[in-house]
Amino acid sequence: MAQRPSPGARLYKSKQSSGSGEYSRKEKSLGLLCGNFVHVYSQEENQEICLDAAATTLGVERRRIYDIVNVLESVGIVTRKAKNCYIWRGFSCVTSKLDDLSKKAFSDLYGTPEDFRTPVASRKNSKKTAAARVKVEMQPPNLDLDDSLSQSQSQSQSQKAACVRSSMETELDVQSRQPRRASGGSRKEKSLGVLSQRFVQLFLLAGDRAVSLDQAAIQLLGRSPSDTDPLSVSPVEGDTTKLLKTKVRRLYDIANILSSLRLIEKVHTVNRKPAFKWLGPDASSKTVASLQERSTINVTSTRKEDVSLKRPASEVADKGKRGTKRRKSFARFVKNEEAESTVEAKSPTQANGSPVTDAEFVDTEGNEGFDAATLERVASVISTFPDSYANRWQNYVSSVDSMLRRGQVRRETAYECIARLLNEKNGAEDESRGDSLKREVQQSCEELGKESDSQQMAVAEQLSAMATGSQVTQVSPRSRGCGGTREEERQKVEQEESGDSCADDVNKAGEGTQENEVVENDDGPTECETTQSGLDMIDPWDQDSVDKYMARAREAGPKHLRAAEQWLTTFRQWQELWTAPFAAFGAASLPESASEAPKRTPSLGAVAIPDKNGS
DNA sequence: TCGTCCCGCCAGAGC
């Protein structure tokens, strides 16, 4: 393909460059173009933007203007008025737009609150051993499929896809593209504007944390309405690597534009992977103010040569220290998972009887406890996981609850953390529920100050049950021993763990005693179902199991081998994503709650993976 | 070498 500058590009360059006559790629970046676009049109609120005129003014192809306005529209800076015509709304609209995006983030990106509320059976599952869970983890692609993959989507996935599709169309179509025909085609769903909104939502959910483009691509690819599960990318549907590469290209485009708006900034990463950090509309409005002060269009690079976009390494390092503060304590928590599962939370008070703060709080071993910031950080990391991790929030709540039981976190901190999570997840639509929960939490905390440990446990159970959305008997903070369901579950788990080595099971693909166990879940077929269908399963965490699977795929032919390799690549990416936050806390191994992986129906067809005997 | 991302083809949407 010709890489020569177009006539328009030359015009742009001739207008903007120093006149050296040489074509420079840097002078034509989307970020720079966006800066110029903002400079030209931000002078006057509500002015009309004719795309043809914009292209002429800026000396670029019309095609590039589409890229700019699509991203600007996604954050509310412009709105589409008619064909070839947009309206400049300005940066004052960004905040409200971001608020909307933020409120919709959970439902758009991770499913509806109903998805979060899972039946008791699922909670039960969340308490199973790691060994039990790895058996229902993601599965490799169907090695003999050709074109029937779309029918393999579970109903819940389809519903979730509809939810995402609906919400995304609401964002861009209803607000600014109503004149357009409702098409429902995938083209619109993949538009740069929708992708930009999702990208921004990732930042809103990630908070302070940098989001890498690779990570975002995996997630956004997974949340494509036509493919809700990132891990379900089938070779039949397209090359996974290719899709990711394409998505990353688009994210580069979006990131450059958002960078030029100073909504995000590029940060250094250890492995050279591109990552961006959210700055927000405040920084952005300052930028546009400076842009407006320019008397002429400035073509000095706003991207690569702008040092302000690159944070000093020392600053990045300092940020990175946030999670390491509790390293020792968290590692101990993981290490003691089996050894001391029944230590109940004490009600921490100082000698004078007043409650301790997070900073003052120490666990039962005299170590620092987990503070709210740490729990929030873990939550923000988990929030970036693809929506296929149906139990990620239940696991999170379960982990916090476990910390509480071990006396590793202040009760109030744990409750507030979960309440905030619920409130955030439920959003404005269910605000009353979140507020109600907060009140209950507050009341519970007050009550707990006067009650015994076992009564605190009852409240903890109630809280956890509320957080997981399960149906439980209303438990009064003063009642004793209610909510025995959780206690029974815990005892059951202890029995399982004492009688059977879950850690060993992880490394023995197909040999686990719980291989045929029925595991209910809200996220599609279960292991039991797959076993009933006569299909064996692969343990993707076990190299031997993977090797056997790959060997079968190799025997089956190049097509099957490619499919298997793509699946494996995707799984490794997922694996890294899933384990990273826990590794960051210095955990020697995954905490129990982290081994819950997405499930997929194994459909291995003619190429069955080896059974436990290797046959 | 590999991250970055410009560029324009071309197909779908809109009228």
Add this chain to the structure above:
DNA sequence: GCTCTGGCGGGACGA
């Protein structure tokens, strides 16, 4: 059937 819109990926650029 024409124009508008924009997905997409080749391949050049730059560190």
